[in-house]
Amino acid sequence: TTVLTIETSVPFIGHRCEPPSRNVETTPKEVLGFFRDMALMRRMEIASDSLYKSKLIRGFCHLYDGQEAVAVGMEAAITRRDCIITAYRDHCIYLGRGGTLFECFSELMGRQSGCSKGKGGSMHFYKKENGFYGGHGIVGAQIPLGCGLAFAQKYSKDETVTFAMYGDGAANQGQLFEALNMAALWDLPAILVCENNHYGMGTAEWRAAKSPAYYKRGDYVPGLKVDGMDVLAVKQACRFAKEHALKNGPIILEMDTYRYHGHSMSDPGSTYRTRDEISGVRQERDAIERVRKLILSHELSTEAELKSIEKEIRGQVDDAIARAKESPMPDPSELFTNVYVKGFGIEVAGADRKEVRGVLP
Amino acid sequence: TTVLTIETSVPFIGHRCEPPSRNVETTPKEVLGFFRDMALMRRMEIASDSLYKSKLIRGFCHLYDGQEAVAVGMEAAITRRDCIITAYRDHCIYLGRGGTLFECFSELMGRQSGCSKGKGGSMHFYKKENGFYGGHGIVGAQIPLGCGLAFAQKYSKDETVTFAMYGDGAANQGQLFEALNMAALWDLPAILVCENNHYGMGTAEWRAAKSPAYYKRGDYVPGLKVDGMDVLAVKQACRFAKEHALKNGPIILEMDTYRYHGHSMSDPGSTYRTRDEISGVRQERDAIERVRKLILSHELSTEAELKSIEKEIRGQVDDAIARAKESPMPDPSELFTNVYVKGFGIEVAGADRKEVRGVLP
């Protein structure tokens, strides 16, 4: 097959490491796949927005639209034996790891057919068989957890790595520095991926961090700053990081990215940033549009074909939603399953222990 | 009075700051005071060792001998409106802040006349009226607490600073990085004093830290490496740091020092380091011997006079111990005092609430 060499939007910036080349090798098939994957994620998140507004999704719901290139570029560089762990903004990571739209929407709507059988909700998606370890609601907690996955990989001599993803807000958490120190002491194959979308909830990065150069925040640990809106740059960086991590231990990747939606569904997302800023990013840096332009300028496909892919995607999403809506809520007996792997047949109580009791499996 | 200018043992090393001059101004009176203060601390700790061995002190007991120059040099640069907070190795900091031998030994032996009325114990000395805020048992916790004192000083426009002291082991704690980020964002007058005695319990610094250059660990925050066995260097560094902090916010001082005793009384202190290493430091870097030499070489006093000071100190220590031993244990009624400032007259229970009950004041 044809090999294309594409230059990244901007150069990588290295901290204590020699950055990889700006010229990224790819193929037409890969580029078209990127388009499809990112468009699917975008559509899924937009649809989730509607489902939330029609009250079919409850509680917290954090959408990923704008950041798709990170999830997709990362997958392109690694295998499913490598691990990924992230925070609550996890729908698209799940999809990238091979999750289905149906399981995703089912989970969002709290159905038995959801990827966590409706017990997890928006923030708690997992796909362990493909190396996706969630879906965590406590800001920063996934970073040591990710280093623990990397610890296990090294312990088991797997020659695989873990990508632990976190936001710019999370980047100030003390447990990051604790885990990083140990990862560095023990040469764990851990890649810390800071998705810098420039806001932690309503707080701009510079208001939360004295030094918002997150790729440097490992101090004695190498780092790389990456245009997170350029899927090829992400792929290149992740491949580089994986190699580095297997040889030398941890590295930080700062992905410069942007979320189009508010922080979660309760945040209009427009009080702490201007509409101009948002539309500026959409116009100049959007990850999908970048790939669309690349496809068209290299004549890998036509405008019409891309439109039809997008249409097909809309159909897939609509179909998955329809099926998910039809799916039943979890059976009440699920209330008491999975509290333990091994429940010793012990009785467990509901709100009124004299009425609702289960026996732990 | 005569002003002496003495050169520090080694140059300061700065991180993101221009280090102060090696030439430290002092006076004969100050130098003699240093000798007396450090010798008193040393003697007190040696006596505590004996009291522990004769079971008059219980539980944990962490001695400071070897590190006296840090406590004494720091006091020489600051006032009692500046605040100090430290960990559990706190006896000598307390003494430096104007605490008495009698209250110290009383506390160690759990007597009513102790500085915490016998309720705190070795790790929990305080002297709030002189700006000493303890005495904390949880490694690292005193660092945000110290930044909080600095916060209050700035909030109240006090033009004073806080010295938050911690060990090389504590230097890896996440809460340090959290607090430092906020201190830097808000320009708090906080001076983080890392007493690097090269071991956290039995763990050598390089086994606990990928980067044991603690003065640099603030990354974006300035730091200074100081010979913590040279009381004049400590004084110079603390003066410099105070000025810096009032103008620019936080700074880290790494004090290169050494503890002669084991970590606490249960640690012989000789399994993870060689006896040669210990005696080498004693011979070449001891803080008291350095000052003794300085005094003799500058003829500020005579060998005999210094001996008689030491003898006098021994007397003071023995006397304080004797008086402390005579002091009563806390009155049983103290069991329930100080749980709250304002107890609303509520009843509180002892182990058997039907028998021992107190009314909270």
Added chain:
Amino acid sequence: KQMTVREALNTAIDEEMSADPKVFLMGEEVGEYQGAYKISKGLLDKYGPGRVIDTPITEAGFAGIGVGAAYHGLKPIIEFMTFNFSLQAIDHIINSAAKSNYMSAGQISVPIVFRGPNGAAAGVGAQHSQCFAAWYGACPGLKVLVPYSSEDARGLLKAAIRDPDPVVFLENELLYGQSFPVSEEALDSSFSLPIGKAKIEREGKDVTIVTYARMVDYSLQAAEILAKEGISAEVINLRSIRPLDRSAINASVRKTSRLVTVEEGFPQHGVGAEICMSVIEESFDSLDAPVERIAGADIPMPYAANLERMALPQIDDIIRAAKRTCYRSAPKAAAA
């Protein structure tokens, strides 16, 4: 006059900040964002960034800074976006705040308030739904308050801010938007409620229901229905978990001879268990029926709406338990 719990909290903070320059508010999104749940709306504008302080997402750090500031004599109000995140900072609440006055024999008092929403909201899953009333309530040195109504919220928060000791102030997200009538007295800026005193929300003679926070609402609704069936339930709103108003609880049980406890938190070692113990200790002979406990199910909170409902006490559960104490049973179809 009606007032939401949100307004009640907002005005309480506002008035105390205006009364005492040592009071400040610190936490995530409390300033420019006006509070994740808008409790601090308007305060940044009024008091400026020196007293309404947005922090990075570093609970251990800013809770520790708050406690240190309190050591020095300031009166911090530390907001946790929810109390689930207080787990990051719990060492400072327990070891740095609660124990300092005792360890220092009174030298280091810690006039601080830790506040924020506690317990289950709706559909937020296992990591965002835990109730910490029993945990904090176990710790000497802390005071732990659990407001239900707007008057509770105003009166107890004002008391907490003025109190010289560390107070854990547990709010409930689902009550923020709820409106309650407030008296003239409660609107006065001098208003405050006594710490450690429960409130009899409804008098009754057949059974005592002891509860707190949002479950007061459910218990009152249950009492209403019970009344129609001829059972007169007394509903006690604890207001304070620590100190626990044992005398109010026991006085009521000595009157009614029957007790139901209602809480949202996990049952084991919960508030209900302590209330039961306190009644056994002091009024054993008065009890005519076993104490009945209604509590959160003994599982992590599920997301799905039907399971979530089963995991939390419902009005029916309270009614059923109350009837059991009166020896009128109404079994429910076994659900699991």
Added chain:
Amino acid sequence: KQMTVREALNTAIDEEMSADPKVFLMGEEVGEYQGAYKISKGLLDKYGPGRVIDTPITEAGFAGIGVGAAYHGLKPIIEFMTFNFSLQAIDHIINSAAKSNYMSAGQISVPIVFRGPNGAAAGVGAQHSQCFAAWYGACPGLKVLVPYSSEDARGLLKAAIRDPDPVVFLENELLYGQSFPVSEEALDSSFSLPIGKAKIEREGKDVTIVTYARMVDYSLQAAEILAKEGISAEVINLRSIRPLDRSAINASVRKTSRLVTVEEGFPQHGVGAEICMSVIEESFDSLDAPVERIAGADIPMPYAANLERMALPQIDDIIRAAKRTCYRSAPKAAAA
């Protein structure tokens, strides 16, 4: 054969590490220093630094790393130098370990053991003396074990390491050096004890004393003295706080009709309160006297020896409470 609790713990870890290469030990000073309390003596030599891992003093970090490793299928034993320091890491124990299997509907199991000394030692003051049995015992998803004797220690720790769920294993520093007889069976490397089952340490018929950890020792001593005075006390060693062996407790109380609970931790929302509640729920009619609770005093732990003694349950307290349940009172001179 006699064995100290220290040896029991050491051999249990040793045998499980040798049986399963996925088991590793991580914590502060567990390796070169041989453990702060020498529990891991010899293990570094035997298993090397890849499986006996010294960490920096960063509990949140290494507990999180341990949980992550367990997600991936390893079986970490995480040592806290004492459980007081688990407060730094408690979010990982609760939110990352206890809830994951449920939130993931069984995908992410967490076979991890958190262990270390818990509760009061001697003379270590308020920040180093807290008992966390009730806190951890409140949390679904965790199993919480509290060994007393060497057999307990061996059998329960081996069970904990083999268990597929997160276990909080609470040891007691003052018991480490204590020797107990151990059976042949308990010395076998296949030995383990069932999780969730209490042990009747001493049979009796007049009063049930339910307790755990070091207080089992005190309770047995109290029972001995009570026996001389004609009161036959049954002593139940809980062994497991979660699951709590409600049936063993209730069966005993139904026999004796009287109950004393003994724990070192703070009373409010404590283990004693839960035991009381569980008996009220299931055996109310069998109770002939109010349940008596002996617990740590409701104050931070004081350092001074005389105050410390008053702050902890003593044998006399247990005897007095047992006698009260038998309506033989022996009041103590009021001390405060």
